[in-house]
Amino acid sequence: MSEKTYTRQEVSKHCSLDSLWIIYNDDVFDVTNFVVEHPGGEEVLKGNGGKDATQEFDDVGHSASAIAKMQSLRIGRIEGAKPREERKKEIKKTTTTSAPKQQESGGLGLLKIPIIIIVLAVVAYFFMGEQ
Numbered sequence: 001m002s003e004k005t006y007t008r009q010e011v012s013k014h015c016s017l018d019s020l021w022i023i024y025n026d027d028v029f030d031v032t033n034f035v036v037e038h039p040g041g042e043e044v045l046k047g048n049g050g051k052d053a054t055q056e057f058d059d060v061g062h063s064a065s066a067i068a069k070m071q072s073l074r075i076g077r078i079e080g081a082k083p084r085e086e087r088k089k090e091i092k093k094t095t096t097t098s099a100p101k102q103q104e105s106g107g108l109g110l111l112k113i114p115i116i117i118i119v120l121a122v123v124a125y126f127f128m129g130e131q
């Protein structure tokens with residue numbers, strides 16, 4: 001299903017209480033009717049009206065229910081941005097590839113520790129036997 005797209009310039013016109021839009025991660029949200037309900041107050045939404053508020057929204061550390069509420073206010077996305085499904089996949093890809101790869105550090109991982117202890121014990125046994 002194709003969704004509505006907007007340019008950033010178009011969104012920037014919706015910066016008043018009559019029509020207030022914000023951009024978050026290339027998605028466009030109409031927060032006009034939400035302004036009065038916003039637990040964080042009107043001012044912060046007005047201050048970000050017509051703008052990309054991705055950083056500001058994340059900085060607050062909004063709850064999962066805030067993010068869910070946000071989805072109900074979504075009206076489309078920024079022109080040229082990849083469709084949501086593709087972006088989600090990319091986020092997943094980058095998070096998995098940036099995860100620490102423990103197995104690459106020699107291949108033995110945590111097995112190294114008991115092996116070292118056994119080797120040391122055998123060496124100590126022979127060393128003490130010679131005395």
Ligand code: HEM
Nearest residue numbers: 029031039040044048053056057060061062063066069070
């Ligand atoms: C559609 C967009 C937004 C929605 C649905 C939304 C929703 C909410 C909700 C539900 C809360 C209550 C606390 C929580 O559940 O996290 C909250 C708090 C807050 N929001 Fe938003 N918000 C939006 C955009 C923004 C933006 C753009 C800012 C800009 C800075 C902002 C700033 C704040 C602040 C400062 C609080 C108060 C945090 C606190 O008292 O600890 N919000 N928002």
